[in-house]
Amino acid sequence: MIKMFYDSHAHINMLTKKELEEMLERTKDKxxxxxxxxxxxxxxxxxxxxxxxKFPQIKAAIGLYPLDAxxxxxxxxxxxxxxxxxxIKEVKAIGEVGMDYKYCKTDEDKxxxxxxxxxxxxxxxxxxxxxxxxxxxxxRQVIETLEKEDCEKVLLxxxxxxxxxxLRAANNNWFVGVGMSVLFNEQVQRNxxxxxxxxxxxxxxSPIRFDGKKAMSDDIISIANKVASLKEIExxxxxxxxxxxYTKLFE
Ligand SMILES: [Zn+2]
Numbered sequence: 155m156i157k158m159f160y161d162s163h164a165h166i167n168m169l170t171k172k173e174l175e176e177m178l179e180r181t182k183d184k185x186x187x188x189x190x191x192x193x194x195x196x197x198x199x200x201x202x203x204x205x206x207x208k209f210p211q212i213k214a215a216i217g218l219y220p221l222d223a224x225x226x227x228x229x230x231x232x233x234x235x236x237x238x239x240x241x242i243k244e245v246k247a248i249g250e251v252g253m254d255y256k257y258c259k260t261d262e263d264k265x266x267x268x269x270x271x272x273x274x275x276x277x278x279x280x281x282x283x284x285x286x287x288x289x290x291x292x293x294r295q296v297i298e299t300l301e302k303e304d305c306e307k308v309l310l311x312x313x314x315x316x317x318x319x320x321l322r323a324a325n326n327n328w329f330v331g332v333g334m335s336v337l338f339n340e341q342v343q344r345n346x347x348x349x350x351x352x353x354x355x356x357x358x359x360s361p362i363r364f365d366g367k368k369a370m371s372d373d374i375i376s377i378a379n380k381v382a383s384l385k386e387i388e389x390x391x392x393x394x395x396x397x398x399x400y401t402k403l404f405e
Contacts, residue, residue, distance in 0.1 A: 157393040158187035159378060160400040161371040163250070163286055163311050163331055163357035166191035166212055167201035173361070173370070178211060180372040185393070187211070188400075189371045192250040192286055192311075194219035196234065203241055213404075215249035215286050216241060223251075223270045224263060235273065242281045246404050248274055249286025250311060253299070256291045267292075268299060275303045284403050286311055286331075293319050301326065307403060309355055314342045317349075324353040329403055331357040334364040334373065336380050347384040351395045354381070355403070 161181075166174060166189060181189070191206070192215045193199040199216050206214040216238050218226075226234065238248075251274040253267045278285045284307035289296035293310075297319060300308055308328035312335070313320060320330050330353055335342045346354070356377045361368035378396070382389045 157390070157397045158185055158400075159356065159374050159393060159396055160187055161189040161358050161360070161374045162309060162329075162355040162400065162404075163333070164189050164191055164360040164371055165194070165198070166205055166360065166371070167193075167198050168361050169368075169370075173368070177360075177370045177372060178209060180370070181211065184372050184375050186372055186374055188213055190215050190246055190249070190286070190404075192247075193217050194250060195222050196237075199237065199241075203244060206244070213246035214244065215247040216245050217249045217251040217274060217286070218270070219250055220252050220254040220267050220271065220288060221257060224258075224267050231270065231273075235277070238277060242277070242283060245283070247284045247286050247309075248278050249309075250288045251285060252288040252311075253292040253296050254288060254290045255295070258291075264292075264295075268295070271296075271299060272303065275300070275305055278305070278307065279303075283307070284309060289313065297322060297326075300328075309403060311357065312359065314339075314345055317345045320345060320349055324350055327353075329353050329355045329399060331355050332377065332381065333357045333359050334362065334369050334377065336377060336384075337364070343380075343384055346381060351381070351385060351387075351392065352399070354395070355399055356381070356396060 202214040313330045358369045
């Protein structure tokens with residue numbers, strides 16, 4: 155069986171041309187097979203679709219970041235969803251979508267975010283596409299919404315803060331994404347050491363800044379090594395599991 159690593163959540167459109175080309179060379183050397191580049195704004199959707207056509211390693215996810223989506227008028231939202239339907243067969247997933255209550259001031263804002271999220275959930279179901287989900291300050295609310303909507307294909311991005319909610323996600327047969335924070339955050343390390351690897355996917359959220367520099371998709375290997383040491387298992391087993399998990403969710 156072929157084993158590979160995958161970066162299940164990045165923003166490759168935010169890299170410079172040079173950064174992108176150098177990163178793709180390194181990922182080839184390090185057995186990182188595919189990178190999912192998530193979209194946040196109108197513009198990034200177009201960029202990620204283009205990148206996925208140009209580089210076979212890059213797979214696009216289409217969507218709108220919840221805080222960006224919340225600012226749109228109904229007409230603009232309809233236009234965005236028209237665009238998503240038109241291109242959905244070209245992409246691997248829908249993301250990054252979800253709910254973010256950090257900068258939500260009113261219940262009305264929260265309701266609007268939830269309504270848009272449900273629209274993305276319905277889009278995913280219609281075309282059998284997994285959802286890559288952002289849930290800052292709204293982790294429980296996101297889980298409740300997904301459960302109510304009977305969602306099956308779910309990756310909760312950077313969902314490493316609450317052991318209780320992580321296990322609830324695993325019980326629903328969903329996946330949880332772990333990123334660069336596992337390298338330094340002791341609480342995250344504890345949560346990951348007790349979380350089933352059958353429900354774990356690795357992600358860099360590149361080019362998020364880490365340790366003074368931009369995270370790149372080949373940093374997935376550092377994350378994999380850290381998870382292996384926390385679990386006290388061989389890196390090869392992590393790689394084998396990543397192959398199985400990634401294929402299960404995205405193929
Ligand atoms: Zn992201």
